[in-house]
Amino acid sequence: ETGVTQTPRHLVMGMTNKKSLKCEQHLGHNAMYWYKQSAKKPLELMFVYSLEERVENNSVPSRFSPECPNSSHLFLHLHTLQPEDSALYLCASSQEPGNTEAFFGQGTRLTVV
């Protein structure tokens, strides 16, 4: 248990669906991240939030929309996804963005059909 909780753990969605991934941390951290991990590929940084403000956006398609309503919660809203978006989506948090150790959630395994 790292203190970072992701829900749901598994999600199957159609290409026309809209769904959201949720991440929650109660570690008092100021930075939160979304990563995508596809098979045989390195972790891809998607978004970084620091004190609820987006500080990094790594050229992610607009069908992925992040939201950080407060420093403890991070969402990833999904709409009109493609099958190649199927992957493990990992949320992480750290005290400061990039400069301290990151704590990861267990991930959401997303399958787009």
Added chain:
Amino acid sequence: SQQGEEDPQALSIQEGENATMNCSYKTSINNLQWYRQNSGRGLVHLILIRSNEREKHSGRLRVTLDTSKKSSSLLITASRAADTASYFCATNYNQGGKLIFGQGTELSVKP
């Protein structure tokens, strides 16, 4: 790309042996971090080494950093079957909050 590169991609050893994994990167860094991932699960932080440090230890783990060669190594001594996992290096560059991961090394420790 700022992404680090790791080698080997896969490593298979016997229990009790030492395992060494290497990570190279391209530009100046603030820090370099090592993580472990068991199959399909979240990553667990192992060690963070800052750019002005050369070596750090944590239990059976030893990390070195050579900024002149832009490389780091992770040594696991007296390996155990439970050390079987993927190991990733991640670098924090001198701009922003990016923490960029390498492709990882898959370590298999056979009992």
